[in-house]
Amino acid sequence: MIEKKQAGEYAVRYIKEGMTIGLGTGSTVAYTIEKIGALVQQGLSIKGVATSVETEKKAAEFGIPLISFNEAEKIDLTIDGADEIDPQFNGIKGGGGALFREKLVALASDQVLWVADHAKLVQRIGNVPLPVEAASFGWMHTGKLLQDLNLKPVLRKTGEGHPYYTDNGNVIFDLNTGPVENPEAMAAEIIQIPGVIEHGLFLRHPDTVITGVNGSVVIRDRQS
Numbered sequence: 001m002i003e004k005k006q007a008g009e010y011a012v013r014y015i016k017e018g019m020t021i022g023l024g025t026g027s028t029v030a031y032t033i034e035k036i037g038a039l040v041q042q043g044l045s046i047k048g049v050a051t052s053v054e055t056e057k058k059a060a061e062f063g064i065p066l067i068s069f070n071e072a073e074k075i076d077l078t079i080d081g082a083d084e085i086d087p088q089f090n091g092i093k094g095g096g097g098a099l100f101r102e103k104l105v106a107l108a109s110d111q112v113l114w115v116a117d118h119a120k121l122v123q124r125i126g127n128v129p130l131p132v133e134a135a136s137f138g139w140m141h142t143g144k145l146l147q148d149l150n151l152k153p154v155l156r157k158t159g160e161g162h163p164y165y166t167d168n169g170n171v172i173f174d175l176n177t178g179p180v181e182n183p184e185a186m187a188a189e190i191i192q193i194p195g196v197i198e199h200g201l202f203l204r205h206p207d208t209v210i211t212g213v214n215g216s217v218v219i220r221d222r223q224s
């Protein structure tokens with residue numbers, strides 16, 4: 001999709017020589033990874049920290065030197081995608097199941113950049129399902145606790161109908177919350193449930209959002 005490509009490729013302008021870059025997951029940041037690979041071939045010296053096995057493979061394919069998250073003293077910049085973004089820069093992530101690693105890497109980053117197509121911008125998040133990563137042990141019970149809170153969880157499944165497992169060996173519940181009036185309250189409610197590892201609410205999160213629209217990009221910086 002052209003808008004994803006525009007936003008994804010534009011993001012490399014924020015990269016400086018010597019940086020350690022958090023590499024997000026998904027179809028938009030895939031364009032960023034490809035572009036970074038081309039810059040590395042031209043002599044750019046950076047290190048990447050991948051947020052998923054999928055990204056690890058893609059980065060290796062394009063010749064980007066990778067280090068593990070533990071090896072990174074600090075992360076200068078993380079570039080990632082998002083499923084929905086509101087005007088306050090609250091977002092939903094995890095459509096691709098990578099939310100846990102994405103959140104850890106982003107929180108360790110000096111600067112976070114989101115790249116997305118224009119359709120991801122919404123007035124209120126919650127039109128897409130909200131992914132919640134939960135321990136595989138006893139997932140049925142964790143699902144019931146989510147259901148008891150009327151969060152309408154649906155266990156994510158593979159095409160073959162088996163539970164979908166994340167890179168961390170956990171399951172994902174997609175919550176059909178509908179528009180979320182109070183993201184902070186919902187985040188607090190979900191994270192206290194035993195069995196929940198992490199949720200896809202990223203609140204007032206990115207420093208900058210780059211969206212592709214009508215053949216160009218729009219750059220928004222978070223208002224403090």
Ligand SMILES: O=C[C@H](O)[C@H](O)[C@H](O)COP(=O)(O)O
Pocket residue numbers: 024025026027028029080081082083092093094095096097098099102
């Ligand atoms: O788990 C996946 C990530 O949070 C993605 O960054 C998110 O789903 C956006 O993906 P895409 O760029 O493919 O729309």
